[in-house]
Amino acid sequence: MSRGAGIASRTWTAAAKSTVVRSNSWARFLRRPSDRDAIAMHRLVADTRVLDVNSTYTYLLMATDFADTTIVADRDGELCGLITAYHPPVRPEVLFVWQVAVAESARGTGLAGVMLDTLVDRVRRDRHGHPVTVEATVSPDNTASRAFFGAFAKRHGVLLVEQPHFTSAQLDSDGNHEDEPLLRIGPIATPMVD
Template structure:
């Protein structure tokens, strides 16, 4: 597991495209994540192939938070606990130091993501709370399901 580089952009784009129900980002968005936000992203490789990806950032208006945007695991690596290990690895990054809360958004029907973040919270002795962040009608004009914000706190580094 490592920080991505701009050269990883195409592999990240392909991995996200192969990981529904993730929203496909533009290749340019993925390049920005792999370069400007590399310190808060994780790329997992096996035999030179991208098999896992986490994109995240520290929101400027809430620097105490780490927002996890997307988690993708290649079909060939599913069922191995890779997503949880990538989240744990992300917490060890210097760029995450001082964050007290991990936030993410998840649609109600995304059972895999709810299971991942619930297990993460449990593993780290943290609480997970849930509230609507971007609503179907108010924010997506009915074209996308409500995105629920999952907030997990306190993060392990905040407990020491």
């Protein structure tokens, strides 16, 4: 075993433990979305005041056609977290994470991390345990987002690689949007535990 692989496996062991501890408190609130969630998903994203807010129709698509790659946290009827994602048609081994939002009242409790771990686990099970690589674009100064994906890579003991992707010019003709480089995290290939 190479030195790198040893480090990775130690990281996974310690992290898996903390993930289990954290997921115990949120697991019962996590589920696939349904068509009834689109309006609350739209509101949750708008309430972050930092994410681009898309139409309710877009969230309705994510909650129906993309429900298998989307997850929500529903705490007794209050939608307090979501991750919308999909498999790019030409790269089906990739889970492209589009938006992550947690209500202010639920932040700092590990919810976003548990949602992503649960979603990746679900997607891999749906695909008979095949490895998955997580991708997301993150603007350079989005500290929270970078910390979130960095923590995910560390927990799973995999590399996080950054490369140029969407540019400011593609996103806003007046240059009012930052570049969105791509983060590639993975592949997540650990054996699935029952």
